[in-house]
Amino acid sequence: MGIRSILSKPLAAYIVAQQKKWIARPAQVQAEWRQKLVEQAGNTTFGKDHHFKDIRSYEDYKQAIPVRDYEDVKNYIEQILDGKEDVLWPGKPLYFAKTSGTTSGTKYIPISKDSIHNHIDSARNALLNYVHETGKSGFLDHKMIFLSGSPELKQKHGINIGRLSGISMHHVPAYLQSNRLPSYETNCIEDWEEKLEKIIDETINQPMSLISGIPPWVQMYFDRIQARTDKKIKDVFPTFELFVYGGVNFEPYRAKLFESIGKSVNSIELYPASEGFFAYQNEQDDSGMLLLLNTGIFYEFIPAEEYFSEKPTRLSIEQVELGKNYALIINNNAGLWSYSIGDTVKFVSLDPYKVIVSGRIKHFISAFGEHVIGEEVEKAMKYACERHPEVEVVEFTVAPMVTAAEGLPYHEWLVEFATPPKDIEQFAEDLDKKMTELNVYYDDLITGSILRRLVITSLKRDAFINYMRSQGKLGGQNKVPRLSNDRKIADELGKMCL
Structure with missing residues (x-):
């Protein structure tokens, strides 16, 4: 057993113990984050425009801040892109995650020095929950692959701009850098087929233990390996034990992917987005994902059937019900305020609060x-x-x-x-x-x-x-x-x- 796997167990126990503390007081934790966000952003352009200094309760909050999408916040984003500071959040963003828009074309989603921890720590904690629950930590001593976008970034007015997956690559913890694949140079290749061949060159003879990525991309990786070797993935990577995924519905890919592997492996579902890392699967026998209530995000929920109403009902965490579809609305410490991310979620547990992603507000x-x-x-x-x-x-x-x-x-x-x-x-x-x-x-x-x-x-x-x-x-x-x-x-x- 290597040093990583040895040290991960006490760290995992600590993270899970801290997690249990906020799980025990969800409504209070969310209320504290709501007020903390308002106080921190009181002197921003947005805070002044929406009279943050007068907000004392959730009812005040709803009166002051309407639900909005990217079109509604675009004018503030453009001010930041023009070089202005203290617009949505104190200072200026650390990054803009570049993502696909609707009427706006490309969207630029702010990630601040405060909110980056939500993205990075949540991904880490998902793995540590797995270690704590299963006792399996040996995968940390072998090679791990994260199929992602290019980590190359562009810059405007001192703000780095790139894909979220590429941004995340710049924050992989130092203790994982030596066993992370593929190489930085390979990750920068834009053409996926060329990149995939290079990834296979770098990984095919390595002791791969964890493979992470969007399911269709992982499936293509497996298909190309099988074409080269005429072997099941379990025979190419005997130490492969954990598949980590998110981003799309896994079900259409499940049967073929596990057939390619040739054996059952444990898996962890994640719920990341450019706007935040919202949930992860923390128990192997429960497909619901633990909603992360203590990472700098205040959540609101609109019953899906009311979303397009003139005055839809807005609920805080303690007001949601099991089995109902809600449009997910977020407020975070990067300056997104009552922001609709377009997803609908359904609660499958209220103690603790666990969700599945049930769809999109629109087709x-x-x-x-x-x-x-x-x-x-x-x-x-x-x-x-x-x-x-x-x-x-x-x-x-x-x-x-x-x-x-x-x-x-x-x-x-x-x-x-x-x-x-x-x-x-x-x-x-x-x-x-x-x-x-x-x-x-x-x-x-x-x-x-x-x-x-x-x-x-x-x-x-x-x-x-x-x-x-x-x-x-x-x-x-x-x-x-x-x-x-x-x-x-x-x-x-x-x-x-x-």
């Missing part, structure tokens, strides 16, 4: 972490139709094809044309071009050869009407979603292709 596709939304596909379709004026579209929907019969995965656009394009290949190319402009994640996946260009499936006349009729939803206000993150609708519509 979306994120089978590979691309976060495509309805507005983006509608803008892309409008653009393509303008380029092909003969085209008339009756209806369309988009779904991921995760397990393609051949070649890379792709997005399938199921379209019922009244008048089809003269050149459907060029039409598809124009759609794809616009999608890469609108969504930086999608562009990354295309240029990194994780996805191939979208595929159009032309449907028979009245395909959507017949589908809705078959579902008992014909007429009224019922409609087929623009996007789905699974293939339930797509597979049914696919039966009506030309």
Whole structure:
């Protein structure tokens, strides 16, 4: 047993003991964070605009600070990007996490010197919870791989800008640096297929114990290793024992991934986002993730069905109920205030508070972490139709094809044309071009050869009407979603292709 695994056990015991303290007083801890955040940001531009000095209670808080999304906070972000300090949080951010937006295009999410601990310490604590629960710490003495984005950063007015996964690479604890893979140089490679081959070169003969990443990326890593070795992953990496994942729904990948491994391994689900690290799985036999109530975030919850109401109900942690879908709203020590991250969560335990991610406020596709939304596909379709004026579209929907019969995965656009394009290949190319402009994640996946260009499936006349009729939803206000993150609708519509 190595020094890392030996020292991790008392540290894990300490972290879990501290965790139990805030678990025992959740409402009080959250109220303390709410007031602390308000006090610290009282002299910021945002704090003055919203009269923070007059806030004494949660009711005051809700009156002073409306729920907002990126569009509503964008003017403050632009002030920071122009070099102004003390805007949303004292000083200026340590980083901007660059992420895909909606109407705003690219979003810049602030990470402060205070909030960076939420991201880094929470990832560490997820592993230490595992060590404490299982007693297994040997994986810390072997090699660990974190499949992530490039750690290269750009800078504007002294603020580093990059992808969250790349930013996190700059904060890997020193005691893990010597057994972390891949190398910094390999992580900086932008093309995913080239990068993947280099990662395999660096890892294939190493004693890998922990593998972490978004499931489809990990699956591609496994597929390439098997193509080289003609072996199951368990035979290539006999010491592999822990899979850590987050970012997308794991279920579509579970069966194939574990079949590739060739044995069962323990896993930890994480709930990180650019806006914060919100939860992690702290028990192997419980799929719920412990909501982190003492890491610089004050949470609010809006019943999902009320989200688009003029005055939706806003709840603090002690007011939530089991089994209900809530839009997750956060306030943090980077200066995000009553900020809607777009996710819905469902509580599966109230003692302690544990959640699962139940979906998005709006329909979306994120089978590979691309976060495509309805507005983006509608803008892309409008653009393509303008380029092909003969085209008339009756209806369309988009779904991921995760397990393609051949070649890379792709997005399938199921379209019922009244008048089809003269050149459907060029039409598809124009759609794809616009999608890469609108969504930086999608562009990354295309240029990194994780996805191939979208595929159009032309449907028979009245395909959507017949589908809705078959579902008992014909007429009224019922409609087929623009996007789905699974293939339930797509597979049914696919039966009506030309």
